[in-house]
Amino acid sequence: MLKQVLQKYGLDFSKLIIEPFGSGLINNTWKVDQPDNGASYILQRINHQVFKSPSDIAHNVRLIGDHLKEHHPEYLFIRNETTTEGEDLLFFEEGGYFRLAPFVKGSHTVDVVQTPHQAFEAARQFGRFAYLLEDFPVDKLRITIPDFHNLSLRYRQFLESVATGNRSRIDQAHASVAWLKEQDYIVRRFDAMKQNPDFRLRVTHHDTKISNVLFDSNDRGLCVIDLDTVMPGYFTSDVGDMMRTCLPPVSEEEQDFSKIGVRDEYYKAIVLGYQEGMGNGLSPAEKAAFFDAGCYLIYMQALRFLADHLNNDRYYGAKYEGHNFVRGQNQIVLLRRLLEKETLLRNIK
Ligand code: GN1
Ligand code: MG
Numbered sequence: 001m002l003k004q005v006l007q008k009y010g011l012d013f014s015k016l017i018i019e020p021f022g023s024g025l026i027n028n029t030w031k032v033d034q035p036d037n038g039a040s041y042i043l044q045r046i047n048h049q050v051f052k053s054p055s056d057i058a059h060n061v062r063l064i065g066d067h068l069k070e071h072h073p074e075y076l077f078i079r080n081e082t083t084t085e086g087e088d089l090l091f092f093e094e095g096g097y098f099r100l101a102p103f104v105k106g107s108h109t110v111d112v113v114q115t116p117h118q119a120f121e122a123a124r125q126f127g128r129f130a131y132l133l134e135d136f137p138v139d140k141l142r143i144t145i146p147d148f149h150n151l152s153l154r155y156r157q158f159l160e161s162v163a164t165g166n167r168s169r170i171d172q173a174h175a176s177v178a179w180l181k182e183q184d185y186i187v188r189r190f191d192a193m194k195q196n197p198d199f200r201l202r203v204t205h206h207d208t209k210i211s212n213v214l215f216d217s218n219d220r221g222l223c224v225i226d227l228d229t230v231m232p233g234y235f236t237s238d239v240g241d242m243m244r245t246c247l248p249p250v251s252e253e254e255q256d257f258s259k260i261g262v263r264d265e266y267y268k269a270i271v272l273g274y275q276e277g278m279g280n281g282l283s284p285a286e287k288a289a290f291f292d293a294g295c296y297l298i299y300m301q302a303l304r305f306l307a308d309h310l311n312n313d314r315y316y317g318a319k320y321e322g323h324n325f326v327r328g329q330n331q332i333v334l335l336r337r338l339l340e341k342e343t344l345l346r347n348i349k
Contacts (some may be wrong), residue, residue, distance in 0.1 A: 001094060001095045002018060004045070005092055008085070009082075009083060016034055018034075025316055030044075040105075040198070042100070042102075043098065043099075044101075046097040047099060053144070060142055060230055061079075064227065067133065070090040080101050092169075109212075110213070112272075113210045116263075116269040119246045119266045119270055120272060121213070123274040124223040124273040126213075126238045129223075134281065136221065138201055141230065143265070152190065158304075160310050161307035162307075165307075165311050169292045169325070170310055172330075181334070197287075199234055199283070199286055201234065202235060204230065205229065207241065212226045234287060236297070237293075239294075240293035242270050243338075262334070266345065267345055289346075293336075295335065305327040308324045309328055
């Protein structure tokens with residue numbers, strides 16, 4: 001199938017080397033190399049169950065690309081390649097939706113953050129992205145996943161999974177479920193933020209793990225990638241998911257929870273890097289909410305993984321029995337480690 005897809009872009013399959021790429025849970029990604037001319041691409045198949053309308057993603061990417069090109073031509077914006085028929089999104093009968101983007105020469109991505117400098121650079125890039133799009137009419141963006149980072153809704157979905165999910169899994173998970181319910185003040189804090197006019201709705205990336213930043217050979221950030229979930233949102237989503245994925249020395253996949261901790265120097269790097277990218281554009285109320293951002297996103301991910309476990313892994317899938325239970329517990333431990341440091345971390349500005 002990949003052969004037919006790549007042919008639509010005028011590429012000769014027999015000359016290509018194709019390998020799976022990255023570690024995303026939702027879309028399929030491949031790196032495509034053409035050694036005879038040195039060209040490289042990233043090919044993705046969009047998960048159509050999750051993104052019900054892939055053309056909305058293409059629409060958003062086009063609008064943002066046009067805006068940046070006009071107002072900030074210096075920004076490295078990666079446009080999708082077009083097929084021989086001129087489409088930037090390909091629908092392929094048997095395989096769903098595909099897109100192909102050029103791979104930027106000399107760039108690299110980082111799967112697991114290695115240094116606070118990398119975290120600073122990544123945060124700076126996400127801040128810069130929001131900053132450069134400050135004048136973009138955010139309501140023009142199409143909603144690619146409704147209520148994606150709506151914590152109140154995620155909490156309700158979690159409660160529903162506890163009411164209607166797999167009974168034996170619910171019994172086994174009762175301690176985790178009880179602890180998460182005790183933290184529901186986080187939902188109320190999030191709802192209060194949404195009512196507060198000092199928190200602006202901005203162009204928000206919503207998937208700010210470190211592997212969604214391109215770096216140059218000196219580990220300086222170049223730009224952000226993977227714009228599938230760019231939608232109107234709050235800065236807490238972008239800062240919070242960076243914290244979720246950069247603060248601990250191990251990922252959400254780690255099964256040895258004793259390795260999970262919160263590294264202060266990475267927290268500081270994210271706070272300073274994001275603000276630098278944002279050109280000091282955050283309101284005082286927003287600046288005071290960095291710690292809350294980490295809580296919102298880690299809490300939300302714990303709810304999502306645990307709910308998926310109780311719903312028999314229908315969203316994230318599972319590579320082994322209890323996979324999403326492990327992921328959910330991992331995020332619970334991370335949230336506990338974060339909450340223990342609240343006073344210390346709130347003083348880092
Ligand atoms: C999914 O596919 P990936 O890894 O980029 C999810 C994120 C979660 C993440 C957890 C569309 O992202 O929200 O934070 O898994 N994306 C979607 O690993 O649900
Ligand atoms: Mg993604």
